[in-house]
Amino acid sequence: MMIRVARGLFVKGVYPLLYLGARALGTSKERLQRVLINTSNALVRREFKGKASRLLLLLPHCIQRDECNIRITSNVFNCARCGKCEIKSLIDLADELGLQLFVATGGTLARRVVVETRPEAIVAVACERDLSSGISDTYPIPTLGVLNERPFGPCLNTRVNLDAVRDALLFFCRDEKRE
Ligand code: SF4
Structure with a gap:
């Protein structure tokens, strides 16, 4: 409880x-946003115990x-799983762990998904800007953010470290007793 309050104070106030x-003083936005993401992730990892029933x-x-024309924002499982992007591996991972999986086209849709699915915990993949605003919007829900990789620049064929996503998901799937 104390850590949750500290997380709220940091995210919403400090x-x-x-x-x-x-x-x-001229510090870059992305650098500051990474401070929020890393600090919030560290606090969530100290705060959350046990297994999230709805993850x-x-x-x-992006x-x-x-070049893929399949519409996956309404239902990510429309993906034909060709393996040309990481959506396939992420669906496989969600299937393996029995998770709800959504692709959001922006903050508004992501917020709607959160309201509709009422998760106990969230793992979100995005850029610094979207992750930092999402972490603030979803508080007090424990949210672990994983930064995407942008080898072709912003918003185009982005990638993510699948091991980092798996690690974040498994963190919320532990059979550890809650206090
Ligand atoms: S894996 Fe990616 S490119 Fe292939 S069908 Fe699914 S969304 Fe399209």
Whole structure:
């Protein structure tokens, strides 16, 4: 409980002030957003015990190969699993762990998915900007953020470290007793 309160104070109070001050001194937005993501992740890992009964994996639309015409935002399981992008591996992972899996085209859709699915915990993959705003919006739900990789620049054929996603998901699947 104490760690949850500390996380809320940091995410909703300390970070916005730190952001304003550090921006005024010329620190880059992405660097500050990574501070929020890393700090929040560390606090969630200290706070959350046991197994989440409803675990949501949220992915950005830009992880889908740009030449793929299959509509996966309404239902990610429309994916033909050709393996040309990581959506296939992420569906396999969600199947293996029995998870809810959604692809969001932006913050508004992601927020709607969270309201509709009422997860106990979230693993979200996105860029610094979307992850930092998502972590703030979803508080107090424990959310672990995994940064995407952008070998072709922002919002195009992005990638993610599958081991990092698996590690974050498994963190919420532990059979550990809660206090
Ligand atoms: S794995 Fe293949 S079918 Fe599925 S979204 Fe990626 S490119 Fe499209």
